[in-house]
Amino acid sequence: AQSVAQPEDQVNVAEGNPLTVKCTYSVSGNPYLFWYVQYPNRGLQFLLKYITGDNLVKGSYGFEAEFNKSQTSFHLKKPSALVSDSALYFCVPFYDSGYALNFGKGTSLLVTP
Amino acid sequence: NAGVTQTPKFQVLKTGQSMTLQCAQDMNHNSMYWYRQDPGMGLRLIYYSASEGTTDKGEVPNGYNVSRLNKREFSLRLESAAPSQTSVYFCASSEASGRPSYEQYFGPGTRLTVT
Numbered sequence: 001a002q003s004v005a006q007p008e009d010q011v012n013v014a015e016g017n018p019l020t021v022k023c024t025y026s027v028s029g030n031p032y033l034f035w036y037v038q039y040p041n042r043g044l045q046f047l048l049k050y051i052t053g054d055n056l057v058k059g060s061y062g063f064e065a066e067f068n069k070s071q072t073s074f075h076l077k078k079p080s081a082l083v084s085d086s087a088l089y090f091c092v093p094f095y096d097s098g099y100a101l102n103f104g105k106g107t108s109l110l111v112t113p
Numbered sequence: 114n115a116g117v118t119q120t121p122k123f124q125v126l127k128t129g130q131s132m133t134l135q136c137a138q139d140m141n142h143n144s145m146y147w148y149r150q151d152p153g154m155g156l157r158l159i160y161y162s163a164s165e166g167t168t169d170k171g172e173v174p175n176g177y178n179v180s181r182l183n184k185r186e187f188s189l190r191l192e193s194a195a196p197s198q199t200s201v202y203f204c205a206s207s208e209a210s211g212r213p214s215y216e217q218y219f220g221p222g223t224r225l226t227v228t
Contacts, residue, residue: 034216042221042222043117043203043205043219043220043221043222044156044203044205044217044219045219046216046217046218049216090155090156103148103155103156103157104155104156105153105154105155106155
């Protein structure tokens with residue numbers, strides 16, 4: 001079974017600084033790992049995913065994530081944060097059946113001007 | 114192309130009342146899902162439908178029923194609402210069943226309050 005941990009409930013970053021939202025995983029087999037974002041009072045939106053292949057994955061809105069097998073991590077990064085990046089971020093493992101049982105609590109990102 | 118739509122956007126029910134949340138997608142997706150989002154609990158899967166004609170329980174199915182009416186529509190029914198079902202409900206769809214590589218597309222949510 002696959003599971004992930006987002007160790008931080010909240011991350012605070014100043015606008016223009018790099019941001020990192022952490023995710024570590026524990027898996028049996030090959031993980032399918034996704035990042036989703038939820039802006040206030042809206043549904044979730046897909047950001048990026050790792051299925052196989054290149055460990056550095058680039059996604060929407062300038063975000064990227066690196067799949068690190070030795071550290072079992074899939075941290076979300078962006079070189080320069082925007083105030084509009086403030087949102088709730090979910091790291092989600094998908095099972096072979098194609099559904100995610102639990103999106104977890106996510107990490108709240110606050111970017112201040 | 115509207116994506117995933119949900120109705121209603123808001124609803125207040127009294128304990129014991131019933132209601133159906135509607136969800137439709139126009140992306141010709143095979144799989145559809147219902148989640149609930151509670152503060153401090155994240156999103157939890159209630160039911161999903163891997164393809165038209167099939168439905169399966171997720172993590173928190175008690176108190177709910179679903180119907181995959183056709184390929185486009187997937188409804189969630191609360192037969193006898195309880196205050197514990199106060200939550201925000203999200204419907205989602207994805208292209209292929211049994212294919213975890215496909216991302217899910219979410220609707221805007223229904224905010225339900227049960228008094």
